[in-house]
Amino acid sequence: MLHKTPQIIAAFIAMVLVTGYSCKPKDAGTAVGGDAAAKTYVPPGKYDEFYNFVSGGFSGQLSVYGLPSGRLLRVIPVFSTDPEKGYGFSEETKPMLNTSHGEVPWDDLHHVELSQTNGEIDGRWVFTNANNTPRVGRIDLKTFRTAEIIELPNSAGNHSSPFITENTEYVVAGTRFSVPLDNSNGDVPINSYKKNFKGTISFIKVDPQSGNMNIAFQLRTPGVNFDLSHAGKNKSHGWFFFSTYNTEQANTLLEVNASQRDKDFIMAVNWKKAEEYLAAGKGKKETVKYAHNIYDEKTHTATSKIETEVTVLDISELKDICYFIPCPKSPHGCDVDPSGEYIVGSGKLAALLPVFSFDKIQKAIAAKDFIGDYSGIPVIKYESALYGEVQKPGLGPLHTEFDGRGNAITTFFVSSEIVKWNIKDLKIIDRQPTYYSPGHLCIPGGDTKKPNGKYVIVYNKITKDRYLPTGPELAQAAQLFDITGDKMKLILDFPTIGEPHYAQAVAADLIKDKSVRFFNINENQNPYVAKGEAETKVVRNGKRVDIYITAIRSHFTPDNIEGVKMGDDVYWHVTNLEQDWDVPHGFAVKAAPTAELLVMPGETQTLRWSPEKPGMYPFYCTDFCSALHQEMQGYIRVSPADSNVPLSFSTGTNLPPADSTDKAGK
């Protein structure tokens, strides 16, 4: 009987859908195939086929979903503090959010790129960008935690980032806002844009073993807005393509003033040539300040270093690094097909979709087939770079990904649809409505050499009536389409956090077996670790009190602490002694004006606390750990500054009974 249940459910859902369709044909909720339930159903206890790494937008975090179920598996804190995980609150993680402006505890995470080897996803790291205070983050997919954050000097609105080359040689970061450079006087009239504002594109080198990032060089460009980008691949490996807008160089009401020109540009960057100039010593060293933060999984501690120099290549002087290609009406997405030959520019306001040819671009450059220059940069003739145009594709094209079968799928914001078209003949194959107004889309590996064309996930900007109402603020709506047939079939809606922009998806098999389950306590190099209860202690050094405390199911050692006084700076160093999967211990102290700690097995994390007034402060484990979790608690006594209560700590030993009106402290 049991084995028939899913079939009955599927039939029932199909029936409901069919019935719904016949009653209200215009209801958006009915545009779904009858086999959708079966296609997205992952039975209890079974794994999803894909990981989907989805930008958390203005939450500043990275969310991880399973596909095809659309189940939220994890939210990884990257650029914003996360009190649930103690991220940005523990002494060990605070340095991760340090910048040259001090701690910046929030950002707007737009784009996500999985590391690649030979143009295919290798499952090692995810790179993410911070759009507001320009930074690039690297998440380690063994731990699903942020391993590194590097700030970008001379940048504002780090939007065309963190796109990567096919062997993760570089992560790029192009500035959305051009600004006066960091080492110049920024106190200038805003309308001196054309004179004082410059653009930059940072090339961040990634160490192939450790993944550690360093800014290899920055390209200095005319003041425009860099929007999105993608690296070349196969034959176009060695080139990078960036979309630009506001080539009008407006500094106010860009909605109108940056939409004047019939065409803005796609900028083609020959980064191999830039490397040659760098090796030939053409780079200029400039003094800047930016933070470089690295989390060490051995010490379980982040360090933040302020770097002071960047090497700049000026593309107006080194003329054969960059070329501009006219692209209709404020291009947004700039997407390269799996072969590396075709570059799709999506003009937000254009009624057609231009596809450029890498071969033709090369020929045009060789033949100097230029129509002039823009601030000293050669501008290639549009027709000479163009492979062809997709005519009447839809309104408001934004982003394109590829299915690996010779087709492209593009989102159209204004006409609220996705459109599938053939790259070679530029003919439209299918169009499906989305609910509502899609921004980004994602096919697993859809911007690599080897897409897995099973699904496309569409991240909509408008939700409206898709879910139960939750007041004025709604979750954003993602939609999953089956794209294995000619027609794209909507099979699932699922809500997301923040506002998702780019996302990436990859077969779970590439990642799941490498997942760290716990940290080996013997390899814990945190200077404040207590490897076993024998090493627990409370140490006073002037006003600083260090508490080396351990947690194991289900007690803390020590759990009775006395002798702390007003004015003390108390550091709780909590070591989780567990050595098994999924046994974190939490730690919280009453009235501490900070977050909890959530300490993974074998890890040490530190909570800093300065008591506000004398009294008794309970502390406890916040993460249900065993049948006796509720017993996992302790007390710390805080005495007045002039008290002479001696420092003492213990577990399981009651001190000699004291009078309840004990004035020993006085």
Place this chain on the structure above:
Amino acid sequence: MKYLLPVVTAAIILSSCGGNDAQQKTEESSSSQSAQTANGNPSYDPNRGEGKFTHVEVGAALDAAKAEAGDKVYAVKCGSCHKLSDEKLVGPGWKGVTTRHSAEWIMNFITNPDEMLDKDPKAQAMLEICLVRMPNQNLTDEDARNVFEFMRKNDGVK
């Protein structure tokens, strides 16, 4: 539409059937596993417990080096819950443990606690008293042997 409907219907049946097969297979394999246990796996020896250790060579005299290494493992991974006396803390005190259980049983239990707690009567009886499932502290085979030697030292073997 006339052409499409049967195809869609067939797809529903096909895909749901496929799903069922997979699910059924797992259910079968897990039920056959538990059947084995319920019927009493003939290889299950309550004196040996369940795990990788079938026969442990134990000398008449103490191996002091092993015992010392075991003491170090105890300090980091065991001492939070087990006293060396006979007093229960989170788990039972270790005094006399080597006289209550075989070397194989102890080493299997400390390296494979989840499975042992699910099927071993002596382990289950202790769980009823302690109420905290002994965590898997991921001891290596060598750690387990050393800890056992340290337990022997604690029980007075010279």
